[in-house]
Amino acid sequence: MSERAASVTPDETDEQDDDQHATTETELESEREAADSKPAPVTTGAEAVVRALENAGVEYAFGVQGGAIMPVYDALFDSDIYHVTMAHEQGASHAADAYGIVSGEPGVCLATSGPGATNLVTGIADADMDSDPMVALTGQVPTAFVGNDAFQETDTTGVTAPVTKDNTFSTDPDRVGTDVSEAFALAREGRPGPTLVDLPKDVTKSETEREPDGPAVPETYHVQERADPEIVAAAAERIENASRPVMLLGGGVIKGEASDVCREFAIDHEIPVITTMPGLGAFPEDHELSLEMAGMHGTGYANMAISLTDTLIAVGTRFDDRLTGGIETFAPDAEVIHVDIDPAEISKNIHADYPLVGDAGTVVSQLAEAVTESPRATKWRAQCQQWKSDYSMAYQTPDDAPVQPEFVVEALDEATSDQAIVTTGVGQHQMWACQYWTFTEPRTWVSSHGLGTMGYGLPAAIGARLAADDDQEVVCIDGDGSFLMTLQELSVAVRENLDITVAVLNNEYIGMVRQWQDAFFEGRHAASDYHWMPEFDKLAEAFGAQGFRIDEYDEVPDTIEEALAYDGPSVIDVHIDPAANVYPMVPSGGDNNLFALTEDQL
Amino acid sequence: MTRERGLEGPPPEERETPAGRRNTQGIRIDPEVEATHEPRRTVISALVEHEPGVLSDVSGLFSRRQFNIESLTVGPTEDESRARITLVVEEPDPGIEQIKKQLRKLIPVVSVRELEPDAMRRELALIKVESDRPDQVAAVASMYDAKTVDSCPATATFEITGARQKIDAAIETFEQFGIREISRTGTTALARGTDETTGPSPAEATESTADEANHEPYQPADDD
Numbered sequence: 001m002s003e004r005a006a007s008v009t010p011d012e013t014d015e016q017d018d019d020q021h022a023t024t025e026t027e028l029e030s031e032r033e034a035a036d037s038k039p040a041p042v043t044t045g046a047e048a049v050v051r052a053l054e055n056a057g058v059e060y061a062f063g064v065q066g067g068a069i070m071p072v073y074d075a076l077f078d079s080d081i082y083h084v085t086m087a088h089e090q091g092a093s094h095a096a097d098a099y100g101i102v103s104g105e106p107g108v109c110l111a112t113s114g115p116g117a118t119n120l121v122t123g124i125a126d127a128d129m130d131s132d133p134m135v136a137l138t139g140q141v142p143t144a145f146v147g148n149d150a151f152q153e154t155d156t157t158g159v160t161a162p163v164t165k166d167n168t169f170s171t172d173p174d175r176v177g178t179d180v181s182e183a184f185a186l187a188r189e190g191r192p193g194p195t196l197v198d199l200p201k202d203v204t205k206s207e208t209e210r211e212p213d214g215p216a217v218p219e220t221y222h223v224q225e226r227a228d229p230e231i232v233a234a235a236a237e238r239i240e241n242a243s244r245p246v247m248l249l250g251g252g253v254i255k256g257e258a259s260d261v262c263r264e265f266a267i268d269h270e271i272p273v274i275t276t277m278p279g280l281g282a283f284p285e286d287h288e289l290s291l292e293m294a295g296m297h298g299t300g301y302a303n304m305a306i307s308l309t310d311t312l313i314a315v316g317t318r319f320d321d322r323l324t325g326g327i328e329t330f331a332p333d334a335e336v337i338h339v340d341i342d343p344a345e346i347s348k349n350i351h352a353d354y355p356l357v358g359d360a361g362t363v364v365s366q367l368a369e370a371v372t373e374s375p376r377a378t379k380w381r382a383q384c385q386q387w388k389s390d391y392s393m394a395y396q397t398p399d400d401a402p403v404q405p406e407f408v409v410e411a412l413d414e415a416t417s418d419q420a421i422v423t424t425g426v427g428q429h430q431m432w433a434c435q436y437w438t439f440t441e442p443r444t445w446v447s448s449h450g451l452g453t454m455g456y457g458l459p460a461a462i463g464a465r466l467a468a469d470d471d472q473e474v475v476c477i478d479g480d481g482s483f484l485m486t487l488q489e490l491s492v493a494v495r496e497n498l499d500i501t502v503a504v505l506n507n508e509y510i511g512m513v514r515q516w517q518d519a520f521f522e523g524r525h526a527a528s529d530y531h532w533m534p535e536f537d538k539l540a541e542a543f544g545a546q547g548f549r550i551d552e553y554d555e556v557p558d559t560i561e562e563a564l565a566y567d568g569p570s571v572i573d574v575h576i577d578p579a580a581n582v583y584p585m586v587p588s589g590g591d592n593n594l595f596a597l598t599e600d601q602l
Numbered sequence: 603m604t605r606e607r608g609l610e611g612p613p614p615e616e617r618e619t620p621a622g623r624r625n626t627q628g629i630r631i632d633p634e635v636e637a638t639h640e641p642r643r644t645v646i647s648a649l650v651e652h653e654p655g656v657l658s659d660v661s662g663l664f665s666r667r668q669f670n671i672e673s674l675t676v677g678p679t680e681d682e683s684r685a686r687i688t689l690v691v692e693e694p695d696p697g698i699e700q701i702k703k704q705l706r707k708l709i710p711v712v713s714v715r716e717l718e719p720d721a722m723r724r725e726l727a728l729i730k731v732e733s734d735r736p737d738q739v740a741a742v743a744s745m746y747d748a749k750t751v752d753s754c755p756a757t758a759t760f761e762i763t764g765a766r767q768k769i770d771a772a773i774e775t776f777e778q779f780g781i782r783e784i785s786r787t788g789t790t791a792l793a794r795g796t797d798e799t800t801g802p803s804p805a806e807a808t809e810s811t812a813d814e815a816n817h818e819p820y821q822p823a824d825d826d
């Protein structure tokens with residue numbers, strides 16, 4: 001990224017990268033071009049802000065205009081950074097978040113002060129829980145007005161302190177560019193996360209000639225790359241002697257680009273692999289060793305294995321309670337080897353017997369070097385396979401019942417390539433996506449894990465689309481309730497002509513709540529019955545997108561094909577069985593081993 | 603098109619179950635012994651960038667994460683770009699480890715250290731008492747090395763510095779005269795002798811985290 005010179009457009013960079021064997025003449029030409037596009041010197045704080053983004057290689061920014069952020073937009077007007085105007089700032093922060101997940105580089109979102117900034121908060125909090133790299137830039141009232149309850153004033157750094165990796169109230173026009181550069185570096189270094197810079201209008205309007213420093217983290221920030229070799233050696237010995245080993249791969253594996261080393265390690269030593277929900281895609285789910293996802297709605301086989309393992313090799317996971325269930329009953333026989341770049345994650349929820357602080361890829365390579373003998377676990381692997389057939393993830397499609405959601409998810413998966421990106425809202429549909437989509441590649445699963453934000457799916461699809469390769473399909477599997485929360489972003493998908501396919505699994509309920517009410521609240525459907533849902537296919541048409549509707553099984557394959565083939569945003573309103581529920585299920589705080597297969601077992 | 607019904611392995615009560623258990627702190631335990639760490643009181647000293655907002659970052663972190671904080675003091679140091687925050691906390695060992703690690707994650711925090719039990723710890727109190735019996739009040743004051751900072755016919759105000767227990771004791775003794783008002787600072791502290799209060803730099807700290815993550819033996823920390 002750093003080699004991409006300031007304000008050279010991405011196309012020009014590609015040209016420069018490609019012309020290694022170019023003739024002197026074209027070399028000269030591209031030199032001349034580079035000289036022509038040499039950026040004009042910075043004259044204002046706002047230009048310094050934009051220059052900092054350009055220096056960091058930013059291609060897209062998502063946001064909404066407004067009074068206090070206007071100077072920054074004015075400076076963006078002259079930049080090659082493509083600004084995507086969103087319908088709502090929440091959409092901007094989710095789009096930036098998804099952009100960060102798919103590309104690995106921080107997504108950028110902008111908003112004005114006050115309501116603009118507060119509208120970003122949900123997306124920032126979401127990125128914080130999932131450790132996604134993101135930079136949020138917010139306008140602020142002029143410094144002289146700060147603290148006086150001025151028009152559209154909010155204490156943005158105060159509001160966002162608990163949900164950012166770091167935030168800065170920028171007060172000096174000579175520093176403001178560097179503040180943004182630093183925020184950029186902090187967002188992606190070590191454990192990624194969202195950072196925010198609050199930009200008072202007078203600071204961005206003020207004159208300055210100070211070019212921002214390049215992205216660099218502050219001195220007090222330090223990341224440990226390699227784990228303590230002694231603990232690595234001890235952990236390796238433990239692995240060699242394990243009789244029931246399991247690898248648990250979390251989102252950190254994907255963020256740390258450690259999928260390949262983890263795959264190699266598991267396959268070399270024939271260790272069964274479980275992923276967390278953010279870890280989907282870290283290991284190919286169609287591999288024999290894969291037990292897929294564990295946790296509340298994880299597979300029965302993953303939950304059996306995690307309950308009975310004697311050696312848990314956990315990489316890049318923070319042991320969220322949706323994964324662990326009750327702490328007392330989580331992997332109770334296991335010695336835990338925990339690899340994490342954030343020391344504070346070690347022994348926070350689950351005590352690590354072998355704490356390995358460091359970069360996931362580096363540490364797993366260290367382990368790979370140290371483990372010379374594979375664990376003898378033939379019986380264990382056979383047991384895992386047995387569980388896979390005992391608790392296979394199948395479902396019924398009775399002719400007399402409406403379309404089952406699992407069928408739709410599988411049909412979408414079959415109709416798309418392995419590289420296809422899936423985004424979701426939050427609810428039952430999200431769980432069916434986890435369970436019935438076969439994830440094989442990292443950075444193809446974009447969802448709201450830690451915060452569980454309904455409305456995430458569509459704006460995330462927009463961010464993902466812009467970060468994805470052209471030949472990657474982007475599919476949003478949404479719920480009717482979730483879709484309704486941010487569907488105004490369809491206008492953006494239409495305006496930008498983004499090739500996105502949204503499948504709304506419409507049960508006219510906020511289904512996950514209805515499922516819990518049936519299980520734990522005597523079927524009293526308080527405020528979960530959404531029989532007033534609009535017709536989403538028609539709504540899509542109103543926005544200028546392509547609308548489809550599915551009511552019967554035999555419409556499924558053709559409609560999906562048509563929607564995928566449509567070159568632009570399309571929405572399929574899929575009317576599914578309103579009574580369909582997600583199983584297996586571990587009741588909240590329960591024992592993973594006691595997952596219920598039906599409501600009777602809860 | 604009816605598909606095979608899956609998910610029909612053994613029901614919960616017929617499944618193989620693990621033998622072990624963890625305590626609420628996530629530590630594997632012998633089912634016979636309920637080993638949990640009891641809270642202990644300790645002093646944590648953090649060197650931070652001397653800039654606006656850092657104190658609120660630190661106090662916000664404590665309230666957000668529900669760490670039990672007894673006192674927090676802050677002031678400048680020998681280096682004018684740095685301030686020292688002294689925290690007295692009462693938590694079980696895993697909580698104390700979390701506090702240190704979470705503090706180190708704040709970007710303006712330069713270093714964090716838990717002080718040895720023998721560290722110098724001082725608190726200051728202003729105690730305003732009724733002065734009906736000036737001689738006796740003066741006698742108690744001198745017993746605790748209290749300095750008179752203000753007096754009038756009705757009240758006398760004393761300044762006491764010392765360990766928390768000494769101040770508690772002084773207050774208790776002054777009570778016989780009638781206390782009108784008390785104002786106390788929290789504890790401030792420095793490591794003894796050549797031992798440095800300033801903890802390891804972030805680089806050194808991350809290297810030592812591995813050891814910290816393996817729980818250190820319990821060390822009671824008495825105030826002096």
Ligand SMILES: Cc1ncc(C[n+]2csc(CCOP(=O)(O)OP(=O)(O)O)c2C)c(N)n1
Pocket residue numbers: 425426427428429430452453454455478479480481482483505507509510511512513
């Ligand atoms: C912003 C937000 N509000 C409320 C919730 C609580 N919640 C969790 S799942 C759910 C139901 C989601 O319904 P829908 O999007 O229709 O999906 P379904 O479960 O029917 O697939 C609700 C309300 C949430 N996760 N996020």
